[in-house]
Amino acid sequence: MHRTFLSVNTHAPPGAFPPPSLLYNNLSFVEECGALVYASKKDCIVLDLESQKTHVLPTGNVEKEMVVHCTATLAPVGLLHPDRSLLILIVMESSTQLWTKDSPLGFVPHNDSNGGGCCGAIVSLASDIAHILISTNKGVVIFAEFDATPNTPFRVVSALKGHMEHAVTAVQLNPFHNSPLFAVTGDSVGRVLFWNRKREPVASVETPECVTALQIVSGGDLTVVANGAGKLQIFDSLTGVLRVEICAHSRWINTLAFSAATNTILSGAEDGYLTVWSIPKNPEGSITPVEVVATHHAPNVFPTGAAFRADGTHLFVSFYDVNAVTEYTFV
Incomplete structure (x- = not known):
């Protein structure tokens, strides 16, 4: 029998803030900083779980525009002060901005x-650099970096129109730095590109629907692709060969979350179901067994984002039009 979810906490920003926007993958959790990050209309909300303080970005007097995506990571050690600092990437139609929770770093x-x-x-390396990937609605994939270089710490390294004129709807940088895979991108017509560390596409696959979420798992060997048909597809990250296809949900999948500690994936969809899947850490041969670990139905709400705690035992989920983030464990 599968496990289910138990709600153990609700994290709501103090004050009158709009709820999370209806966007794909609209939640990040940075364990070292105890911070939840999500987009809320024209703001990026940073919720400090320990202090229960809320930071609202971008700041300033300029007229704001809608935030179309935001994500966060821990800054590389020694790059910012204090060392346990957030790097927050805020994507808008006119620009992409890089922030700490208090100040801008570039755009x-x-x-x-x-x-x-x-x-x-965005992913950070042990060295003094963070790699950044930005996509556009005209098929362009932009690779950038942030480091201690004077005058230009946040800069574009290269840009390539790898997806023709199709909007690039999901992107992922490889958190496993020993893998030859650098990034994966997917677009509105279902095309998925796999990029090597020279920032070149080395494999391309066509999937049946708009790509809504991506996760690189199993040490970088496998990539999980979610789409608008409610399917999960697992590909070999080096060759693009399809290993597994699962009819996971009855409606669009809005978010994927990955736990490196347990090598499990959470999928959340418009049907209200949240499902945790186990994936082999060391896939061998042509068989890639995938099993359901836990499942939960949240009626009358749309999950829009999810993130695991570092040990994989707890999970945060954001829901559209719900002004709080729910924390679950598994029972």
């Missing part, structure tokens, strides 16, 4: 030729 403008900002990803 990349988007123009008519490359298209407006669509989504982004």
